[in-house]
Amino acid sequence: MVSCALLWSLLVISLSGTLAQNAGQLSFDLEVRDNQPNSNLKMYHAHAAFRGVLFGALTRLANSNPDFNFTSSEHIDYGAYLESVNGLFGSFQDHTYWELLVQTANGIIRSSVGISCYIPQANEVVILNFTTW
Ligand SMILES: *[C@@H]1O[C@H](CO)[C@@H](O)[C@H](O)[C@H]1NC(C)=O
């Protein structure tokens, strides 16, 4: 968690605009699967700072692409918790939430960390999957 705290402070700096320019960016694909009837999955081209966390990339994407938005809440132990993507909210009552998945050479895996700790790798596919628990 120390490294995550460090990354968090780096992220704050990078969002303020200074580090992002110096550190360079890598690109990856973000796939949003809302799993709603009559809805297709959406693909976005996203950019993360070098060794930057997903939260930064999602924020950058939301700021530059009107077709993507998200909201999150702050959790003291786990960092940012993804509450909604493109206006669709997870619901405690309905047992729904957005899970973070990553497409790897060995198939799709579930990330063990949240959006403020996950570090996207160049050219990978990160999936936000609306699902139930
Ligand atoms: C977020 O995206 C959804 C789906 O495109 C849209 O209906 C909603 O108005 C957007 N919300 C904001 C705050 O932009």
Ligand SMILES: *[C@@H]1O[C@H](CO)[C@@H](O)[C@H](O)[C@H]1NC(C)=O
């Ligand atoms: C994504 O969510 C859907 C709907 O809950 C579920 O059926 C599917 O298994 C999930 N995908 C993965 C790769 O876990």
